[in-house]
Amino acid sequence: MAAQRRAFDLLQQFQQAACRCPTHSHTYSRDIGHTGSGKTTDYAFEMAISNIRYGENVTQEVGMDLQNMGVKNVCVMTDKNLSQLPPVKAVLNSLVKNSMKFKMYDTVRVEPTDKSFKDATEFARKGGFDAFVAVGGGSVIDTCKAANLYSSSPESDFLDYINAPIGKGKTVNVTLKPLIAVPTTSGTGSETTGVAIFDFEDLKTKTGIASRLMKPTLGILDPLHTLHMPERVAANSGFDVLCHALESYTALPFNMRSPCPSNPNTRPTYQGSNPISDVWAKHALRIVAKYFKRTVRNPEDREARFSMHLASAFAGIGFGNAGVHLCHGMSYPISGLVKTYKAKDYKVDHPIVPHGLSVILTSPAVFTFTASMCPERHLEAAEILGADIRTVKVKDAGLVLADTLRKFMFDLNVEDGLHAVGYSKADIPDLVKGTLPQERVTKLSPRPHTEEDLTTLFEASMKIY
Numbered sequence: 001m002a003a004q005r006r007a008f009d010l011l012q013q014f015q016q017a018a019c020r021c022p023t024h025s026h027t028y029s030r031d032i033g034h035t036g037s038g039k040t041t042d043y044a045f046e047m048a049i050s051n052i053r054y055g056e057n058v059t060q061e062v063g064m065d066l067q068n069m070g071v072k073n074v075c076v077m078t079d080k081n082l083s084q085l086p087p088v089k090a091v092l093n094s095l096v097k098n099s100m101k102f103k104m105y106d107t108v109r110v111e112p113t114d115k116s117f118k119d120a121t122e123f124a125r126k127g128g129f130d131a132f133v134a135v136g137g138g139s140v141i142d143t144c145k146a147a148n149l150y151s152s153s154p155e156s157d158f159l160d161y162i163n164a165p166i167g168k169g170k171t172v173n174v175t176l177k178p179l180i181a182v183p184t185t186s187g188t189g190s191e192t193t194g195v196a197i198f199d200f201e202d203l204k205t206k207t208g209i210a211s212r213l214m215k216p217t218l219g220i221l222d223p224l225h226t227l228h229m230p231e232r233v234a235a236n237s238g239f240d241v242l243c244h245a246l247e248s249y250t251a252l253p254f255n256m257r258s259p260c261p262s263n264p265n266t267r268p269t270y271q272g273s274n275p276i277s278d279v280w281a282k283h284a285l286r287i288v289a290k291y292f293k294r295t296v297r298n299p300e301d302r303e304a305r306f307s308m309h310l311a312s313a314f315a316g317i318g319f320g321n322a323g324v325h326l327c328h329g330m331s332y333p334i335s336g337l338v339k340t341y342k343a344k345d346y347k348v349d350h351p352i353v354p355h356g357l358s359v360i361l362t363s364p365a366v367f368t369f370t371a372s373m374c375p376e377r378h379l380e381a382a383e384i385l386g387a388d389i390r391t392v393k394v395k396d397a398g399l400v401l402a403d404t405l406r407k408f409m410f411d412l413n414v415e416d417g418l419h420a421v422g423y424s425k426a427d428i429p430d431l432v433k434g435t436l437p438q439e440r441v442t443k444l445s446p447r448p449h450t451e452e453d454l455t456t457l458f459e460a461s462m463k464i465y
């Protein structure tokens with residue numbers, strides 16, 4: 001109780017800290033453009049556009065797409081559970097109908113690891129495929145992106161493309177094979193992003209590969225596939241959409257991110273919030289506000305399930321260019337250090353803190369912490385999500401957004417904090433250690449932070465309600 005009190009007091013102090021948002025801070029605005037040290041922040045952003053096709057039953061077109069591309073030999077990837085379900089059957093029917101030669105890799109690991117990425121790559125290398133089709137959630141789509149990359153770049157070492165500082169963060173400049181992604185969850189938006197995330201087992205944290213060249217050639221959004229999602233998969237993947245939208249909308253603005261790339265090739269995939277990503281993020285938030293609870297509570301609510309499928313792609317297009325920040329950066333060790341927790345409705349034989357759950361658990365603490373940098377954005381998000389902000393003071397923006405999120409979580413039966421998924425105070429140093437290498441995302445936090453800040457945020461997330 002005393003620890004919780006201390007964490008709460010510290011969060012209050014963050015909240016009351018002097019506002020350092022660009023509008024209110026002279027210190028911060030001096031950082032834009034050339035600084036005294038000659039360091040330069042970026043002055044441009046780039047939207048990498050995703051090809052998306054949406055429609056009920058549109059999966060039937062995938063065989064024709066491959067034919068149109070002149071493909072001869074296809075690798076279909078999925079996980080064991082999905083291999084028995086209608087989304088995979090729909091893809092295979094279309095391939096057979098269009099006389100497409102294919103082989104199936106159906107052992108994708110749910111929440112993939114470096115080992116499982118390598119196993120899928122081996123399959124891809126041996127098969128000599130000229131195209132890939134990924135049917136599944138983020139785990140399948142990310143695995144397929146990695147297998148495509150490494151089988152197209154046989155000389156590369158695994159670490160070459162892994163984000164620095166864990167890997168070498170080399171720029172991808174090999175030609176990848178076409179990849180069609182058929183998402184079956186409403187969460188990651190991986191069908192729109194150039195990112196593949198995995199759990200680096202030895203380090204017990206997640207990291208990934210990021211390159212615009214890894215974006216799927218086409219995302220086939222067939223909302224019928226979402227009707228099979230079990231309740232907790234719908235809930236956790238929906239919280240992922242919510243955090244993608246919130247984090248990308250509140251991320252450091254693109255023109256405050258440094259360094260400015262010397263070549264457009266090296267402008268990062270995650271560039272900071274920008275006016276175009278903002279549109280996608282806010283629209284996704286509106287859909288979440290209207291349909292998220294309905295989609296979890298009633299799997300037969302087609303309007304809700306279908307709308308959330310689109311929201312996940314919308315948020316994906318937004319964060320795929322703007323990036324995410326602390327909830328995601330802190331989620332990677334939460335997933336990676338899992339001990340014995342087994343998530344309901346996930347048909348897997350290993351302990352797992354599902355990605356969406358791992359990001360939402362820290363969200364009340366994170367947005368309380370970041371609000372002083374751009375309170376108006378935090379308030380706007382809270383309002384979209386249903387909070388009455390008419391009499392709220394700007395300095396309370398973070399607390400209001402945190403309360404709104406807490407209510408969402410409570411209403412959707414989310415576990416009561418990190419403690420409920422198996423962590424105690426003694427784990428906090430390891431959780432902090434696992435967050436430190438996640439610079440690619442954490443540096444997009446609108447508010448600079450220290451190790452002590454991260455410790456406080458984890459502490460404050462041990463219990464939510």
Ligand SMILES: NC(=O)c1ccc[n+]([C@@H]2O[C@H](COP(=O)([O-])OP(=O)(O)OC[C@H]3O[C@@H](n4cnc5c(N)ncnc54)[C@H](O)[C@@H]3O)[C@@H](O)[C@H]2O)c1
Pocket residue numbers: 079081082085087110111112136137138139140142184185186187188189190193194195196197198225226227228229230233236237240346347348355356
């Ligand atoms: N690439 C990106 O941009 C990005 C973004 C966010 C998260 N991720 C990654 O994606 C992964 C999480 O993906 P996810 O949340 O989509 O879930 P998932 O792919 O891990 O699947 C979760 C479970 O749901 C089952 N499932 C999926 N669709 C189903 C359906 N329609 N019917 C019945 N069961 C179904 C799967 O078989 C699995 O057991 C994590 O590894 C995460 O790090 C990637």
Ligand SMILES: [Zn+2]
Pocket residue numbers: 188240244328355359
């Ligand atoms: Zn995510």
